[in-house]
Amino acid sequence: MAKKTKKPRSSGIKKDFTIQLSKQNKIITGSLLMLFSIALFFSFVSYYFTWQEDQSLLTEFANRNELAKNLLNKFGASVSHFFIYKGFGPASIIFTYLLFISGYHMFLSKPANGLLRKWIWGLVLIIWFSIAFGCFAPNQPLLGGLIGYELNDFMQDYTGKLGVILLLLFGLTIILVRLFKLSPDVVAVFLKAKIAAIRAELKSKASPTNTVPKDDSNSEEDPELEHADTEESTNIIDTYTHKQDIPPIQPKKAEDQFEVAIAPEEDLAEEENIAMEVAKLAEEKEEKDNISEKLVEDFGEFDPTLELGNYKFPSLDLLDNHGTTGGITINQEELEENKNKIVETLKNYKIGIAQIKATIGPTVTLYEIVPDAGVRISKIKNLEDDIALSLAALGIRIIAPIPGKGTIGIEVPNKNATMVSMRSVIASSKFQKAEMQLPIAFGKTISNETFVVDLAKMPHMLMAGATGQGKSVGLNAVLTSLLYKKHPAEVKFVLIDPKKVELTLFNKIERHFLAKLPDSEEAIITDNAKVINTLNSLCIEMDNRYELLKLAMVRNIKEYNAKFKARKLNPNDGHVFLPYIVLVIDEFADLIMTAGKEVETPIARLAQLARAVGIHLIIATQRPSVNVITGIIKANFPARIAFRVTSKIDSRTILDTQGADQLIGRGDMLFTQGNDVTRIQCAFVDTPEVDRITDFIGSQRAYPDAHLLPEYVGNDDSGTSIDYNISDRDSMFREAAEVIVIAQQGSASLIQRKLKLGYNRAGRIVDQLEAAGIVGPFEGSKARQVLIPDMIALEQFFTNESNK
Numbered sequence: 001m002a003k004k005t006k007k008p009r010s011s012g013i014k015k016d017f018t019i020q021l022s023k024q025n026k027i028i029t030g031s032l033l034m035l036f037s038i039a040l041f042f043s044f045v046s047y048y049f050t051w052q053e054d055q056s057l058l059t060e061f062a063n064r065n066e067l068a069k070n071l072l073n074k075f076g077a078s079v080s081h082f083f084i085y086k087g088f089g090p091a092s093i094i095f096t097y098l099l100f101i102s103g104y105h106m107f108l109s110k111p112a113n114g115l116l117r118k119w120i121w122g123l124v125l126i127i128w129f130s131i132a133f134g135c136f137a138p139n140q141p142l143l144g145g146l147i148g149y150e151l152n153d154f155m156q157d158y159t160g161k162l163g164v165i166l167l168l169l170f171g172l173t174i175i176l177v178r179l180f181k182l183s184p185d186v187v188a189v190f191l192k193a194k195i196a197a198i199r200a201e202l203k204s205k206a207s208p209t210n211t212v213p214k215d216d217s218n219s220e221e222d223p224e225l226e227h228a229d230t231e232e233s234t235n236i237i238d239t240y241t242h243k244q245d246i247p248p249i250q251p252k253k254a255e256d257q258f259e260v261a262i263a264p265e266e267d268l269a270e271e272e273n274i275a276m277e278v279a280k281l282a283e284e285k286e287e288k289d290n291i292s293e294k295l296v297e298d299f300g301e302f303d304p305t306l307e308l309g310n311y312k313f314p315s316l317d318l319l320d321n322h323g324t325t326g327g328i329t330i331n332q333e334e335l336e337e338n339k340n341k342i343v344e345t346l347k348n349y350k351i352g353i354a355q356i357k358a359t360i361g362p363t364v365t366l367y368e369i370v371p372d373a374g375v376r377i378s379k380i381k382n383l384e385d386d387i388a389l390s391l392a393a394l395g396i397r398i399i400a401p402i403p404g405k406g407t408i409g410i411e412v413p414n415k416n417a418t419m420v421s422m423r424s425v426i427a428s429s430k431f432q433k434a435e436m437q438l439p440i441a442f443g444k445t446i447s448n449e450t451f452v453v454d455l456a457k458m459p460h461m462l463m464a465g466a467t468g469q470g471k472s473v474g475l476n477a478v479l480t481s482l483l484y485k486k487h488p489a490e491v492k493f494v495l496i497d498p499k500k501v502e503l504t505l506f507n508k509i510e511r512h513f514l515a516k517l518p519d520s521e522e523a524i525i526t527d528n529a530k531v532i533n534t535l536n537s538l539c540i541e542m543d544n545r546y547e548l549l550k551l552a553m554v555r556n557i558k559e560y561n562a563k564f565k566a567r568k569l570n571p572n573d574g575h576v577f578l579p580y581i582v583l584v585i586d587e588f589a590d591l592i593m594t595a596g597k598e599v600e601t602p603i604a605r606l607a608q609l610a611r612a613v614g615i616h617l618i619i620a621t622q623r624p625s626v627n628v629i630t631g632i633i634k635a636n637f638p639a640r641i642a643f644r645v646t647s648k649i650d651s652r653t654i655l656d657t658q659g660a661d662q663l664i665g666r667g668d669m670l671f672t673q674g675n676d677v678t679r680i681q682c683a684f685v686d687t688p689e690v691d692r693i694t695d696f697i698g699s700q701r702a703y704p705d706a707h708l709l710p711e712y713v714g715n716d717d718s719g720t721s722i723d724y725n726i727s728d729r730d731s732m733f734r735e736a737a738e739v740i741v742i743a744q745q746g747s748a749s750l751i752q753r754k755l756k757l758g759y760n761r762a763g764r765i766v767d768q769l770e771a772a773g774i775v776g777p778f779e780g781s782k783a784r785q786v787l788i789p790d791m792i793a794l795e796q797f798f799t800n801e802s803n804k
């Protein structure tokens with residue numbers, strides 16, 4: 001099960017596994033490689049001295065009585081025979097170098113940049129040398145090795161010896177130019193400098209001063225050399241005078257002259273323009289990247305789900321089939337009957353049909369007709385009521401023309417609608433494979449395809465429908481979809497339920513999936529006064545998130561989280577992994593009636609701005625009248641869902657077109673995200689199913705608390721009533737006060753960052769600071785005013801307090 005739950009991320013884990021080695025394993029592998037390369041090196045070298053004696057032993061590897069002369073005995077003899085004799089000759093020694101540096105890199109966990117290049121060039125050199133030896137010394141198998149010999153032989157068959165030599169020269173040129181960075185001008189400058197140096201030496205040799213030993217330091221550094229240099233001049237003296245003290249006196253005098261004589265030599269060298277070596281500086285890497293790369297290398301990418309690492313996603317058996325295992329049952333008679341009625345009705349109005357086709361969906365069947373040439377579409381559209389009458393059916397919808405098809409669609413409800421179970425849509429491969437941020441499986445379209453959309457792309461959704469038409473079931477379908485696809489670390493719900501009964505089941509997953517205000521007991525908000533605080537708190541959360549995005553220099557939550565996972569954002573700077581927040585409001589009309597502007601303003605703000613920071617709104621209402629769904633709200637909710645509504649006007653308010661009034665209810669709905677309107681049968685998820693799912697999730701290990709939203713204190717009770725006892729103060733109170741006074745900025749997030757505290761605790765400390773009179777009252781999304789100007793005043797404050 002545990003494995004099953006990790007399924008969506010399994011590819012990522014695999015990728016990490018192939019790239020990452022733990023630090024300990026790196027040290028072990030690195031030292032193994034280095035020691036092995038040293039063993040190879042000694043084997044190879046000693047092979048050249050012992051190969052003749054050891055050759056007969058190669059077949060006697062298992063015989064313990066026979067010993068080889070190679071420094072590494074039979075292992076050394078065999079390996080060297082393999083590499084040198086059968087392989088590449090002395091060039092094989094390059095292998096030992098390559099193995100050694102690879103091991104060295106691993107041992108020190110150094111980034112492997114440039115290692116691949118070394119290996120490529122190493123192999124090129126090995127091949128080049130073995131071919132060269134094979135070409136010039138074909139009878140010496142210990143030079144070219146078998147491979148060098150064979151390669152040379154092969155090439156000579158095609159190009160002859162001269163061709164091979166020319167190819168070798170070409171290879172050499174590539175090696176010199178690319179590997180050693182040699183070019184004709186560099187060589188010319190080098191030669192010039194050499195010639196100049198030789199010339200200067202010759203010149204100075206011609207002058208008498210040069211016969212004198214070079215200089216003081218030289219003689220000090222190397223006494224033997226001094227002895228050798230002076231030998232020539234002192235020898236004669238020695239033999240004739242037998243005095244050893246005398247000769248050093250003469251050269252000492254000459255040394256002074258030598259220093260003068262050497263000056264022009266230097267001048268000459270300058271004039272001749274000595275080759276200058278240009279030091280190549282390695283490209284500087286961004287320090288931050290390096291650290292993050294190293295962190296990722298050492299610990300892997302940050303995994304937000306780790307805290308609840310054993311979390312199990314709900315399984316499919318928690319959902320019911322609702323007797324829909326057989327799929328849609330087609331009633332052939334009904335189909336035929338409906339077709340005939342449509343054809344007849346149209347005939348009565350003198351509209352001929354060239355072609356008719358039926359697509360059977362779960363609740364409605366779509367009859368696509370191609371009228372005879374010359375028939376005006378509007379004529380058919382106007383016959384909607386007549387066709388409905390003749391078919392004696394509710395909920396007929398005419399789509400004229402069907403966008404992108406060039407046909408006219410008549411949707412006729414099936415006599416026996418098939419229920420679409422939540423289980424069938426969740427199990428569909430379309431949903432299971434959906435690579436979306438917030439995938440929602442709504443139900444099935446008219447052509448019986450599972451309809452999956454990404455809430456993050458919508459980015460907010462408005463849902464309307466008369467009472468009893470399936471709104472609550474729709475909301476449950478949305479929440480269930482997310483529960484089946486998302487880990488508690490990735491998404492949080494803020495649930496507002498003025499009806500108090502619709503969403504109560506989700507209380508069980510409070511500590512997994514719900515977000516709430518710090519001081520509230522219940523996570524699901526049923527009280528309208530609290531709704532205002534929650535919405536304002538979400539606005540603060542939105543502002544905080546924007547601040548974090550700005551600091552991280554990214555544009556949206558997806559990029560931010562990706563950067564955070566790659567460990568490019570430091571949690572000490574206040575960065576955290578940001579879960580998506582889905583705000584669900586059932587009965588929005590009720591809320592507007594009681595709270596009016598106070599809710600409308602924050603909702604409009606969130607709807608306008610929150611999409612980039614991962615806060616998404618789903619608002620459901622029974623009454624889609626214009627005073628509930630105001631222009632500003634409508635403009636920011638491009639995704640709209642209409643269940644059956646009672647009037648054409650309501651349909652227009654919600655969808656900007658009619659049609660929702662002709663739906664048949666029980667989850668029959670229209671979805672629009674701009675222009676197209678899609679008819680969908682909403683998936684049915686019953687209360688016992690939601691109960692089972694929330695039970696299943698709720699029984700697992702959870703976070704200590706629900707996700708806490710930023711604190712919001714309304715204007716009325718702006719904190720003056722907060723009264724804290726000095727003894728009740730937080731143990732970090734003093735440190736927090738210092739942080740605030742030094743920064744002259746009264747924000748909880750600053751305390752959070754600097755003192756590494758949770759938001760909740762930081763919020764409480766700010767309250768205590770306010771009660772103590774160190775910071776001013778809450779000022780919305782702005783930081784609080786700091787009432788103490790500097791550290792001296794703060795010190796004074798604490799002394800006064802303790803004297804009281």
Ligand SMILES: Nc1ncnc2c1ncn2[C@@H]1O[C@H](COP(=O)(O)OP(=O)(O)OP(=O)(O)O)[C@@H](O)[C@H]1O
Nearest residue numbers: 466467468469470471472473474666667682683684
């Ligand atoms: N997708 C569906 N498939 C089948 N039946 C459904 C579907 N959705 C709703 N129904 C039926 O309609 C009934 C009412 O649905 P629901 O409670 O969702 O309505 P509602 O719009 O939320 O009503 P209210 O606004 O009064 O709460 C359900 O009990 C169920 O029998």
